[in-house]
Structures are given as structure tokens and as C-alpha cells.
Amino acid sequence: MNKVATVALLHLLLSASGSGDGSTETALTAAPGDVALLPCYTVGNVTPTLTTWMKNGREVNMSDGVSVSSPSPAGRRLSVLHDGSLNIMGVIPGDEGSYMCASTLPDNSSFQAHVLLQVTNVPDTHPDCMYVPAQDPSQVQFNCSWFGAYPPPKLRWGEDGAFQVTNTLSVTMNSSLLSDGQTMRCTAQHQLLGPGTEKSCSLTLKIPYPVGEPLATALEATSVTLTCSETTSFPPANTVWRKGLQHDSIVSGSKYVLSQEGLVFKLTILNVSQDDQGVYFCHSENQLAIRELEVYLTVKKASSAYTGAIIGVFIAALIVGSAVIVAKTLYSSRHRICLGGDFGQIEEDRGDMLSLVESDDEQLFQDAVPRLPPVTNGRHTTLVQIHRMPSSDHEDAETADTSPQQLEDTEQAEEPEDLVTF
Numbered sequence: 001m002n003k004v005a006t007v008a009l010l011h012l013l014l015s016a017s018g019s020g021d022g023s024t025e026t027a028l029t030a031a032p033g034d035v036a037l038l039p040c041y042t043v044g045n046v047t048p049t050l051t052t053w054m055k056n057g058r059e060v061n062m063s064d065g066v067s068v069s070s071p072s073p074a075g076r077r078l079s080v081l082h083d084g085s086l087n088i089m090g091v092i093p094g095d096e097g098s099y100m101c102a103s104t105l106p107d108n109s110s111f112q113a114h115v116l117l118q119v120t121n122v123p124d125t126h127p128d129c130m131y132v133p134a135q136d137p138s139q140v141q142f143n144c145s146w147f148g149a150y151p152p153p154k155l156r157w158g159e160d161g162a163f164q165v166t167n168t169l170s171v172t173m174n175s176s177l178l179s180d181g182q183t184m185r186c187t188a189q190h191q192l193l194g195p196g197t198e199k200s201c202s203l204t205l206k207i208p209y210p211v212g213e214p215l216a217t218a219l220e221a222t223s224v225t226l227t228c229s230e231t232t233s234f235p236p237a238n239t240v241w242r243k244g245l246q247h248d249s250i251v252s253g254s255k256y257v258l259s260q261e262g263l264v265f266k267l268t269i270l271n272v273s274q275d276d277q278g279v280y281f282c283h284s285e286n287q288l289a290i291r292e293l294e295v296y297l298t299v300k301k302a303s304s305a306y307t308g309a310i311i312g313v314f315i316a317a318l319i320v321g322s323a324v325i326v327a328k329t330l331y332s333s334r335h336r337i338c339l340g341g342d343f344g345q346i347e348e349d350r351g352d353m354l355s356l357v358e359s360d361d362e363q364l365f366q367d368a369v370p371r372l373p374p375v376t377n378g379r380h381t382t383l384v385q386i387h388r389m390p391s392s393d394h395e396d397a398e399t400a401d402t403s404p405q406q407l408e409d410t411e412q413a414e415e416p417e418d419l420v421t422f
């Protein structure tokens with residue numbers, strides 16, 4: 001911070017335009033870190049008795065920037081000197097603004113001065129690119145703005161052409177020149193960024209792409225809602241619902257309710273009748289293209305619902321009936337059926353073999369009957385047995401005391417007639 005140089009600079013930039021009757025206007029520019037001296041009464045060497053400073057309409061807080069270690073007035077960043085001027089030790093971004101001082105002179109007359117302070121700054125942010133909806137649909141307008149930079153930056157749309165000194169720059173293009181995937185870029189330059197360093201923003205153009213379910217079904221006399229979302233389009237699309245092969249437009253009313261939640265577009269058809277069956281279009285359009293999502297609505301007669309219900313009840317009765325018959329048959333031949341072992345155990349008992357065999361000895365398996373599951377595969381004359389392979393050890397059988405395997409172990413002399421391996 002070079003105080004002498006800065007004060008000299010400020011005096012150069014000082015462009016007082018005294019109105020002659022107790023009021024002046026001054027514009028100042030300072031860089032961060034500079035000492036800025038905002039003058040109040042500059043005519044003669046009269047010392048005002050009282051001076052107050054306002055910034056953007058509010059009284060300046062003189063304790064701003066006081067550090068805990070040096071709370072004395074000399075350590076303050078902001079102070080009013082005895083001639084009424086405002087001294088800023090070490091300008092920071094944010095000090096810029098419109099200042100006003102009000103002084104009372106010894107002869108009881110009052111005096112006002114306005115000072116516009118600018119702080120040179122280049123923001124950390126990049127410029128903002130945005131789409132501006134235009135009246136003329138054949139034209140597309142984009143704005144590029146970069147606020148907070150001082151002196152004003154230089155902006156340019158596109159890759160060639162001249163930079164313009166401005167905070168905000170707009171470009172208007174004939175939409176026939178736009179294409180899908182095209183990128184619009186705005187580049188910003190600033191003296192504080194140094195040569196070769198630029199900041200930029202860009203927009204990528206996309207044709208519309210409405211998305212939704214292509215088929216819908218409704219029952220007569222109910223209402224149905226068709227939905228369509230359009231999240232892709234840039235510039236943002238105008239998305240509407242249309243009806244029928246003529247693509248007739250649809251208006252909200254007693255029949256249709258059109259609604260929008262964010263980028264989801266809904267069409268609710270009330271009190272659906274057969275006339276409502278047919279094709280609907282989610283019509284999405286921007287300056288690049290028109291795209292449509294086709295939705296076919298099928299209207300089912302209310303009576304057909306009853307038929308369906310009756311068929312459903314009939315099928316259900318049929319299933320229950322057959323279950324009863326199967327259960328009865330199983331029960332009547334229960335003495336011929338035996339399920340050996342717990343199925344969960346089969347995996348553990350490696351070397352065992354599961355097989356279905358004809359049962360000759362009814363007495364032997366009677367104990368197992370109560371453990372039958374309610375439904376089997378219907379082959380009520382077959383029997384599931386676990387047969388131990390000759391190579392396996394007998395440890396498993398010994399630990400599983402209640403397993404019917406033990407029964408089978410005692411029964412190994414009997415050879416199965418029918419062997420099914422799983």
C-alpha cells in the first residue's frame with residue numbers, strides 16, 4: 001500500500017462538480033488495499049463543527065474493521081478527519097458505493113457532499129449465460145452478464161467478433177441458424193485478469209424430447225391422467241397436450257384439466273367415455289424443433305369389468321375346488337405316502353441320495369404321516385427316501401436322532417424299485 005501514490009491518484013480522479021451552493025459531487029476509484037480519502041468540504045480551510053457520513057443512505061459504521069488488538073481510533077479502518085473527510089485505511093471490495101457527508105460549518109450553515117467510490121475488482125465467478133424469451137418466435141435472445149467487475153469487463157458472444165466493454169451483453173439470432181447440440185459461448189476479459197486469461201459461460205441447445213408412458217387404460221365413467229415430462233429441451237420448450245389424428249388442441253374445462261408440476265405436464269380426462277379412446281399427443285416445441293410423444297388411451301367398458309370379476313371368481317372357485325379334491329385324495333391314500341427327511345437337510349447330508357420309491361411296507365412309515373405337507377406333487381403312490389451312499393460316514397445320521405433316515409438305515413435291505421435322482 002503506497003499512501004502517497006494513492007492519494008495522488010485519487011486527486012487526479014477526483015472530478016468535483018461543485019454546484020456552488022453548498023453541495024459537491026465527486027467520483028473516486030480505488031484498488032483493494034489503497035487508502036481512500038473521501039472529501040467533504042473542500043472550499044477554503046474552514047473546519048466543520050460536525051460531520052456525518054452516509055453510505056447508500058445509511059450512516060457509515062465507523063467501528064467497521066476495528067480489530068480487537070487495536071481498538072483505539074488510530075487503529076480504525078474508517079475515520080473522519082478534522083476537516084470532515086472520510087478516511088478509509090485499506091479499501092476492500094464492498095466499500096464501493098454512493099457516499100454522502102453532511103457538515104455544519106461554524107457560521108451554522110450546513111453543507112453536503114456526494115462521493116461515488118468505485119473499487120477495482122474482478123469477481124471469482126464466471127459470467128452468467130441465460131436465455132431470454134423473445135416476443136418473436138423466429139428469434140432467440142441470449143444474455144451474458146458479469147456483475148461485480150470494475151472497471152467494466154469486456155464481453156463477447158461467439159468465437160469471433162469484437163469484445164465490448166459492458167457488464168451485460170445480449171445476442172439475438174435467427175432461429176433458422178440454430179441446431180441441436182450447438183454451443184453458445186460468452187467470453188469475458190478484464191484488465192485485472194491479465195492478458196490471455198479469460199472467463200466464460202456457455203449454453204448448449206437441445207431439441208425437445210417429451211417422455212412418458214405410450215399406453216394408458218381407463219375404465220368408463222372414471223377419470224384418467226396422462227403425464228409427459230420435458231426436461232431436455234433448450235431453449236425451454238412450449239409443451240402442450242393435443243388430441244386425435246387432427247392434433248386438436250385441448251383446453252381446460254369440464255372435460256379436460258391441464259396442469260403442470262415443474263417439467264411434468266399432465267392431462268386429466270374426466271368422466272371417460274368410449275369417445276375418449278384414441279391417440280393423444282404431448283406436443284413439445286422450441287425454436288429448434290417439434291417433438292411429440294404419442295399416448296394411446298384404451299377405454300374399457302364398465303360391464304367388461306364385471307365380466308372380468310365373474311371370470312376371476314370362477315377361476316378362484318376352480319382352484320379351491322381342485323385343492324380340496326387333491327387334499328381328499330391325499331388323505332385317503334395317506335398310508336401310502338411318506339416324505340422322508342427334512343428337505344433342508346438334504347444339502348447338508350452330502351453323499352445322500354433322494355429317491356422316490358414304491359412303498360411296500362405300510363406299517364413302517366405310519367409315524368411319518370402326520371408330518372406330510374398339505375400338498376404334494378400328486379404322485380401319491382411314491383415315497384421320498386434318503387439313501388445313504390456306501391462311501392459316506394454315519395456321523396450325520398447319528399446326530400439327527402429324529403430323522404427318518406434311521407428308519408431307512410434299518411431298512412436298507414429293501415431295495416428301492418424306482419429311483420429318482422435330483
Ligand SMILES: *[C@@H]1O[C@H](CO)[C@@H](O)[C@H](O)[C@H]1NC(C)=O
Binds near residue numbers: 106
Ligand atoms: C449557531 O447556533 C447556536 C445554537 O444553535 C448558537 O448558540 C450560535 O450562536 C450560532 N452561531 C452563529 C455564528 O450564528
Ligand SMILES: *[C@@H]1O[C@H](CO)[C@@H](O)[C@H](O)[C@H]1NC(C)=O
Binds near residue numbers: 132142143
Ligand atoms: C438482456 O440484456 C438486455 C440488454 O443488454 C437487457 O435490456 C435485458 O434486460 C436483459 N434481459 C435479462 C432477462 O437480463
Ligand SMILES: *[C@@H]1O[C@H](CO)[C@@H](O)[C@H](O)[C@H]1NC(C)=O
Binds near residue numbers: 174
Ligand atoms: C431468418 O432466416 C430465414 C431464412 O434463413 C429468413 O427467411 C427470415 O427472414 C429470417 N428472419 C429474420 C427476422 O431475420
Ligand SMILES: *[C@@H]1O[C@H](CO)[C@@H](O)[C@H](O)[C@H]1NC(C)=O
Binds near residue numbers: 221271
Ligand atoms: C358422464 O358422462 C355421461 C355421458 O357420457 C353422462 O351421462 C354422465 O352424467 C356424466 N357423469 C358426470 C358425473 O359428469
